[in-house]
Every structure is written in C-alpha cells, then in structure tokens.
C-alpha cells in the first residue's frame with residue numbers, strides 16, 4: 441500500500457512536472473522571437489542585399505529576438521511574390537515588408553496576410569493602400585522623377601533625343617518616377633529635348649544590357665539614357681563602353697555607388713543619384729517590428745521613432761517618405777562606394 445502511494449505520488453509529480461514543462465514550453469513559445477519577412481523584387485540584386493543588411497542592423501539595434509527572413513523570386517514578377525507570401529502566411533510570420541512588383545496584383549494576397557494577423561508594409565516599391573498598412577518611400581516620387589530629368593538636361597545641354605531604360609514594366613516605383621519625368625519634360629526648359637522611348641530591362645543585367653544595345657541601334661542620334669534602376673544603369677554603363685558609345689551618349693539615373701564607381705570615374709556616367717539602401721532596409725524592418733509590438737499603429741499623421749534614423753512621419757495615403765537622394769559624381773563617389 442505504502443509502495444502504491446509512493447508510486448501514485450511519483451506519477452502525480454511526473455504529471456505535474458510534465459505540466460510545468462508544457463506550461464513552460466508554452467510561455468517560451470509566446471516569448472520566442474518574432475519573424476519578419478523582407479520580400480524583395482527579385483534575388484541577385486545588390487540593392488536589395490544592402491536593404492537586407494540594413495534589416496539586420498535594425499534587429500541589432502532593437503535588441504530583440506527577431507529573425508529576418510529574406511526572400512524574393514528569381515525574376516521580378518508579381519506571381520513569384522504571391523507564391524512567396526502564400527507560403528509566409530502558412531509559416532505564420534509576424535510581419536512582411538515587401539518591395540512590390542505590381543501595385544494592384546499583390547493586394548488580394550497581402551489582404552489575406554493581414555486577415556491572418558500579419559503586419560504588412562511595402563517599402564521601396566509600393567502596393568496600393570488596401571494591401572498594406574503603410575508604404576515606406578525612400579524619397580518623394582515627384583522629386584525623384586523631376587530631378588532625373590534635370591540631371592539629364594544638364595548633361596546634354598538641354599538638347600537632343602533621350603530614352604529611359606527602366607526595370608520591369610509593372611514596377612510601382614519606376615512607373616511613378618517615369619510619370620513625373622514626363623511631366624517635367626513638358627516644361628519649356630526642355631523644348632529641345634525629346635523622350636523617344638521607354639524600354640524595360642526587368643532588373644536583370646543581361647536583359648538590360650541587350651535593351652541598351654537595342655537603343656543604340658534604333659536611335660542613332662540618341663543623346664542620353666536615364667536608367668532609374670541600379671541594375672539597369674550598371675548594365676547600360678557596360679553596354680555604352682562595349683559599343684564605344686561612352687561620351688557620345690550620356691547616362692544618368694539611380695545607381696549603387698559601388699557598382700557605378702568605375703563609370704563615374706571615367707566619365708561614362710558623370711552624375712547619378714540614389715538614397716542609402718541600408719537605411720531603407722533598416723527603417724522598413726524597424727517599422728515592421730514596431731507594428732508587431734503595437735508601438736506604431738500605422739495611422740496617417742503618426743510620427744514613428746525609427747531608431748538611428750530618427751522620426752519618420754506617416755503622410756497622406758499612409759505613405760511615409762524618408763529624405764532626398766544623394767547626388768554622386770567623381771568627387772564623392774569613392775566615399776559612398778565604400779559604404780554601398
């Protein structure tokens with residue numbers, strides 16, 4: 441009998457201990473790190489790798505147990521991103537920060553993610569308001585678009601045919617900038633400049649290179665190319681040199697200093713601009729985390745404390761705009777090329 445009691449007591453203790461372990465496990469699970477997914481236009485683009493590095497810096501600064509999941513399709517399509525988000529919903533990640541390949545096509549899947557309790561924001565290239573809590577823009581669309589044309593005008597002395605070599609034809613960010621470029625070109629200042637075409641290199645180096653070569657052939661009098669994509673501008677720089685067109689056709693746009701240094705230094709591209717992609721990825725990740733914790737609610741007019749970036753305000757349309765891009769030329773390129 442005594443022995444039986446002892447055994448029962450042992451069993452109870454084991455059960456209790458088991459219960460405690462279970463309870464402990466549960467609490468552990470609740471405390472376990474959050475997962476933030478950064479979904480980029482496509483893999484293999486150094487611009488987004490710099491965004492990811494910024495995301496990792498944000499995690500360090502936040503000092504919390506956060507996992508950053510970096511994903512993107514191999515080519516920049518909305519379909520590829522939809523598949524990825526579907527699987528992130530199944531994995532029950534806590535937040536998604538996406539640079540979108542299409543402004544509308546991603547809305548339904550992102551809505552599904554939000555219904556499942558996932559905090560969704562877009563950064564760099566936006567989704568329509570219904571599909572995200574907020575959009576984080578590196579700089580104002582109007583400013584970017586107009587300043588690209590101003591830089592080109594300066595390079596070609598306000599004269600001659602110009603072309604645009606963009607990313608994918610559905611990219612939200614490039615399309616918005618191109619609209620502003622066209623508006624800027626309507627001003628009297630540009631009466632002697634003509635935009636002859638817009639071509640798309642899909643943010644793939646080889647396709648962008650081929651599109652640039654195609655432009656030289658189709659437009660023998662071309663004076664300049666604006667490429668508002670880091671992949672496109674670097675591929676165009678190479679194409680200009682391979683075709684012996686450097687100096688004859690001016691190049692500007694948005695480029696990564698580290699990828700464009702040689703072209704800036706030898707004059708193939710005398711001037712271009714860009715913001716800091718590390719800061720962009722840092723801010724997107726930081727904001728995603730603050731939405732998870734409830735520190736940021738995501739309403740228009742709200743001021744977000746974004747760590748080392750300071751305050752960023754959510755504006756109309758729930759778009760939060762960071763700052764003006766840097767302009768690079770041969771005098772400052774070394775300094776920036778060492779960073780990104």
Ligand code: RAM
Nearest residue numbers: 487607668669670671694
């Ligand atoms: C490419 C991508 C990205 C864009 C930069 C300027 O890397 O298209 O979305 O912001 O260029």
